Amino acid sequence: MSTTHQQAYLAIEIKPADEAENERLLAVRQYVQAHAHQSDLRALAPYVRELMGEGYQVVCGRSHIWMKRKEDTERLAIIADRLATSYRDWYEPATPSGPRASIRTEESLPIPDQVMMPANSPQH
Template sequence: MLKSTPFATSSAPTWAAQEAYLAIEQKPRDEAEKRLLEQARAYVQAHAHQADLRDLALALRELMGAGYLVGGGGSHVWMKRAQGAGDQAVPERLAIVADRLTTAFRDWFESKLPTGPRRSSRPEQSHVCQV
């Protein structure tokens, strides 16, 4: 009779290293929320090198508390304000934890990156490229 073997072997897939950062996409509504988001940013900075950013979600959920929703996507963690009694739900993200090596989310107070047509940086492509 054959014995079953666990799947954890040296040939198990590994994830590329990710460098976590927190982008606060909405202005904090008060000083308490600002301090909470600063604590979240400090936590993410202290744990920046991750195999999977979603591993930060549980600690951030505990840090943010019951007034916030924290969840994960494919390779990021999002934070939203929870709907309170009488408050309207805020569908927009409050903040996002993403990989600095592959994304460019910005804080609410930073200027937006330019969009629209731009000239190619490659001399062989002198026509306008769409972004």
């Protein structure tokens, strides 16, 4: 039986409330970076709970761990698999969505307004 490994990372999704919370999150980030290769992220959860302390809810599944302040409804941070997700820290700009032009402009193709059917497809 082969085991699939995940590459764990921490994304802090909202701005830390204060310096103490920021330090806790940085400690979690360092721990996750030191233990990034996991087959099941649930193995990290007890250590994350310990690092975050009493004021936080830490919930986990096989491929994620999320944290929120106990008095808050918004997720504070998430630990996920870098190979399957792309969560960002709160201060990082959003990535553009949709088709983008090639960085090699000489190889760029125009993006058509309509979906083109292959020449050999039946017409309706």
